[in-house]
Amino acid sequence: MIAILSREDEDKIKTESSAIDSVQLACMLIAFSTGSAIVFIPNPLTGAASNDAWLSLVPAFGFGLLILTCILYLHRKHAGRSLIDYSRGLIGGFLTSVAAVPLLGMFLFSIPAIITGIGEFFTTVMMKETPVYVFNSLSLLTAALTVRSGIKVMARMFLLLIFVMLFCSIAVILLAVPQYQAEFLLPLLPDGLKPVFHGAFIAAGFPFGEVFFFSMLLPFVRARWKDLRSKMYLGFAVTGAMLMLSTLCTLLTFGPASGSLKYSLYRLAGEIEIAEILQRIEAVIGIALILGSYMKASVFLFIFNRVLAELFRLDDDRVLVYPVSLVCLMLSLTMFDSPATFVEQVYEIWPFTVMAVGGGYVALLAIVTLFKPIRPGRSVKGRGATK
Template sequence: MNNQGSVSSIQMSVLFLAFITGSSIVLIPGPLTNAARNGAWLSLFLALALGMVLLACVLYLHRVYPRMSFIEYSRAAVGKWLTLLLAIPYVTVMFWHVAGIVIEIGGFFNNTMLRETPTYAINTLFFATIAMTVRAGIEVIARMSVLLLMLMLGFTIVVLVMVAPLYHPEYLRPVLPDGIRPVLHGAYIAYGFPYSELTTFAMLLPFVRKQEQTKVGKFLFWALILNGVTLAASILCSIMVLGPLSGDLKYSLYQLARLIYVQEIVERIESVIGFSLIAGSYIKSTIMLFILSKVLAQLFKLQDERLLIFPVALICLLLSITMYSNEMSLDEAVNATWPLLDNAAYTLPLLLVMAVTLVKRLRKPPASA
């Protein structure tokens, strides 16, 4: 960890916000509205509440084991062999996860901007870039994320403001046209992407500088709330403009940007939303590749995890090219399989370690006066 640097609590919260907002600000409104219709914003807040519970668990373990990552305090809590057993699905799903992010960005390019460019060329360029960024270390990633996150959120706000003349608030009613079940289905989708993924940040919290460890929890919760507000605004604005079509159109924010037209002066600005997706996916895949390399290095007790970065990136590249034969199978995996895999690989190991830690602390005899 030392050769990778350290970050402040604010920088860690920016990384966290970029990670959970990232590509989700463009990708989540469509599938969520398709599942929950006008109640999509309710689904989001239900998923956000579950995300806050998971973040509280991550921060509790960080307080108990302040200078350890998830793999390190899992060894301390449940032993090295059970940790290795838990790490097998953790690492496997993370490989699939990194590849899936890049598959999404490749699909976006093929459907919108670069229709004639082969997917393998886009994915190769993307993985080469994120691998070099990961090799530069956590400090570089954090500084870069601040700038990209500001641009990403700024472009999104500009689009939502400029499309305001097309808003139809009446499209938001009725809130529950088909009852509560679609809302629960939407909450399941939003919980799986992006909120169940935040448990992987247990690998990064030891990088926060020692003197700022006590402040990081507060900043992470504020980042999570800001994420919820941003995604809710994107969903509500998409519904107010596109109405019933908002659930049927992929990349709904991109579709909103295409509708902006101001006196033949400002038009066709959907490229800024394309930039937002590229920047968000780049940040998220960079952080995930960094975490994956860190997990593998700690499992195999390597002194320098940078030796793994390019081989791991190559494996993820091959997975991104070969995993899915068509876009429909990817969408089905994201909406149905992804939440289950995230829970099995990321959430359950964390909850198991937390339960064992709680039992040990309860059984520990009080210190004698």
């Protein structure tokens, strides 16, 4: 006997098969926010704020915490609906489509930028004779296959990979203790607060402000509200702590010269030498960078695909994964003319875009939610967190 399922039953089965818990989402947040930033962020922060770079992370973390609070508030008020879904109910379908244009542009910049970072790392410090398109192609293909497997598979796999990434990073930080010189942190604020806020501007956009993208992932969570909230804040705190440690340890080893050292945590690993037995362990940080960048690219690609699927109301939410990946691959090979262009766009233009577009959009929706009665609407993935 063959059972015929209704559309509602099919949606329910699909929803349950793609549900994740709060711990898995928190691990995805750590992977997404820490990702490549743990290796990349000390260099631009030190260049902007010198030995006060670690102080720049405090206001930047505060900004990210504010954005995280906003998306959690919106998630609860709108019964687990996604950003695109409740945006339609708050400001209408037309304005949501208009607001989605710069949002889509952000995806078309961020994913190629992450892939370019992986390729540049390989061709700069590890495999200098290999063409960059080899690494870019393999990285995006792996990310696309991961996204096609679904968020549940991603969450389970990232739960393991995040521990590998954090273990590699913490191991290098601890083994480098003999290299640290506390005097490199002094004097404090020699040029006032201006350099600190310059560094905070960079870190607020990359990576802390990027947390607003998780408004598209919250509907997949099946957990009580208090549990979801506490796990998300804990995951974000782990990200802040890891970036603070990375920046501090880089400064303690190289001082103001950290601003001129690309992949400074990778360089830090090269300084480790214990009894002429344990030395030259840069590959450990290389593993952390590759894993972090891969996980971040996968999450970005998944969210990009979800935004497109909801905007165009697609029944098959995986049909665009490969075409979008191909577009991102082409952009990663043509978007950045030189390393200087990459630095300018990632550390100057991108932070402003994240704060203005992402932060502004979330803040607008939160304000409208405060004053506009909430109308019940059908969620694409159903109800998320429960009370």
